[in-house]
Amino acid sequence: MAQDESRSISENVRWGYANRFRKGQYNLGSNRIFGYDSTNGKLTSNADAPTVRRIFALYIQRKGVAEIADILNTEGIHRMRSERPVSISMIQAILRNETYVGDKRLQKHPPINFLTKRPDPNAEHISYYLTDDHEGIIDRATWDEVRAMLAKKQEEAKMGIYKRSGHHPLYGRLFCGLCGAPYKRRTLRECSARGGGKYKAWNCRERQLGAHGNGCKN
Numbered sequence: 646m647a648q649d650e651s652r653s654i655s656e657n658v659r660w661g662y663a664n665r666f667r668k669g670q671y672n673l674g675s676n677r678i679f680g681y682d683s684t685n686g687k688l689t690s691n692a693d694a695p696t697v698r699r700i701f702a703l704y705i706q707r708k709g710v711a712e713i714a715d716i717l718n719t720e721g722i723h724r725m726r727s728e729r730p731v732s733i734s735m736i737q738a739i740l741r742n743e744t745y746v747g748d749k750r751l752q753k754h755p756p757i758n759f760l761t762k763r764p765d766p767n768a769e770h771i772s773y774y775l776t777d778d779h780e781g782i783i784d785r786a787t788w789d790e791v792r793a794m795l796a797k798k799q800e801e802a803k804m805g806i807y808k809r810s811g812h813h814p815l816y817g818r819l820f821c822g823l824c825g826a827p828y829k830r831r832t833l834r835e836c837s838a839r840g841g842g843k844y845k846a847w848n849c850r851e852r853q854l855g856a857h858g859n860g861c862k863n
Contacts (some may be wrong), residue, residue, distance in 0.1 A: 746787075
């Protein structure tokens, strides 16, 4: 009986959320967003908005998320309502959040299962996307450019290319002529007959993976 009552309450709450989302209504509650305040049910930018613009500008300048976090921490910028330093995950979340261009996606995640209290991946749910819902901190051209850069980075990651600051300029530009996998640079040691020194060499990523690769020996 207690389980049935819990299910009933959960379904009623879920229906209430879905009904409001269909109407484009939402409430931030305690889930505040860096760079915004909620005023009379609408998002308005606050004193952190320039930092958000700077994060997007630095990313367009080809600064990595770790480098951006270091820059902001060096300047004494902290997380929202906290003295903790800016984190890489915070930068990543800001760059992917459509809120900063003035849009809002409602019901991003599956509803909570009433038993496990965790998002239920098997539950049916509909996401609603509101365009120009509120004042944007960045312009749409900036948002579209960053989205394209993130999409390209995701495609490169699928190929095994993970670019970071300090990487060789040719990293991500050389590919195996046999299997198409990216070439990677590594440090090797010469045989003792040649002095046993170290040297840099490029070879196929799949060769480096050994038994876990596709068998390429290039």
